Amino acid sequence: MKILFLGDIVGKIGRRAVAKVLPEWKQKYSPDIVIANGENMAHGKGFTRATIDEAIKAGVDFFTSGNHVAKKDEGLGLLSDKKIPMIRPANYPLTVPGDGWRVLEVGATKIAIVNIIGRVFFKENFDCPFRGLDAILKEISKQVKIIFIDFHAEATSEKVAFGWYADGMVSAVVGTHTHIQTADESILPKGTAYITDAGMCGSVDSVIGVEKEGVIAEFLDQLPRKHDIPETGQARVCGVFIEIDNKTGKAISIERLENEVEV
Template sequence: MRVIFIGDVMGEIGQQMLTTYLPKLKSKYRPQLTVVNGENIARGKGITRALYKLILQAGADVVTMGNHTFDKDEIFDFIDSEPKLIRPANYPAKTTPGRGFTTIKVNQTTVGVINLQGRVFLDNIDDPFAKIDTILAELQAKCQVILLDFHAETTSEKLAMGWYTDGRLSAVLGTHTHVQTNDARILPEGTAYLTDAGMTGPYNEILGMRRDRVIERFRTNLPTRFETPTSGPGQLNGCYLEIDEQTGHAKQIKLISITPDRPLMD
């Protein structure tokens, strides 16, 4: 099975990069499944119904989220009715709308896509390691391929999740830190791993925010309003996967990075 995963789409430039380049990537790689993280698409924080539809129209099959899932009030109007939109599964189940994982049929293969959030330097929500065990107890019986978007801050927590689930998940793909890491690999038991898929958004800024505002914050240590620029060069980051549908083990993981310095090649 061929899969494309796209890292956090950030603001208007991220929207432009996604709608411009995802169709080209799909033509190049011919994925059978495409997953996009959309938690930053609405000016850097959250998602709206219109932008959710934009991601699907660009070619996504599943949209994952993260710690900014509920930053736009509008999401409460549609998250429960959209099975292709998932938020971190370790939000408290009794009080949180939406779903933390979904399944999708790809030809004769059932694929599970899970979203979890780390706890180090983020909200102290439910234990993601205990939650993945609970979810896998349900999904392993019916899914041949299972992917995880692990939205977490620290490299160590992401690595721990990768090693903890090696052989039980087809891929553990990190999001949230917005800088693509160069550690794509297949772990010994067959799980593809990437600490962070990177960001899809502004290229000449800092983590998707205007660099002058971020620099001002560091120089003065005073409250500064961060803003996502609406124009300028962009980047698209993610990865391409090939997965054995019989074993659920990854066969290949390859970084995707499209920037002004690294244009998309045929």
């Protein structure tokens, strides 16, 4: 199976950049499924039905998310709708609406898409991601070979540790959340494709997708500023392309992707 994953889509500029770049990538790589982290699609925090529909029209098939699932009023309601192709981190408390993973049929092959969130540097008290993975695998490992994980986490150490922990148990661990693409893509010894962070789809002239002037001022005087998202200009689309052996569920290859366009 060929999987094309896009890092966090940030705001309108990110959505429009994806609409420009994704058709070219789909033509070049012929992915069986396109997955994107969509938690920042609506002006940088959260998502709406309109932003989901826009990304689907651009060519995205399925969405993962992270710590911003409740930033928009309709977010939790969308997660409750099984018809919406989006999941939230599986290690949220059980009372949070939505699914932490789903098994999809892509052609004649099944894939489990799993969303897990880290704990280091988050103010929320999420359940343990490592034990959470164990519990999920007990449910799905017998019914599906290909298991893709979006690990939404802040600390690189936690991401790297999680990758080693999951090696051989899942097909791929792709990190999200920091919006900075890392250059450590690899196939781990037991066959799991790994990258610490896939990066973002958003403004180049920014601080991780946010207008830089306000962020710099906030660092200088330690007073809160409104975080605005640029809507036009140079945008960067980041992601990874992963090939998985359908019979074994092991990764064959992982390629880091990045392209810049004017929006």
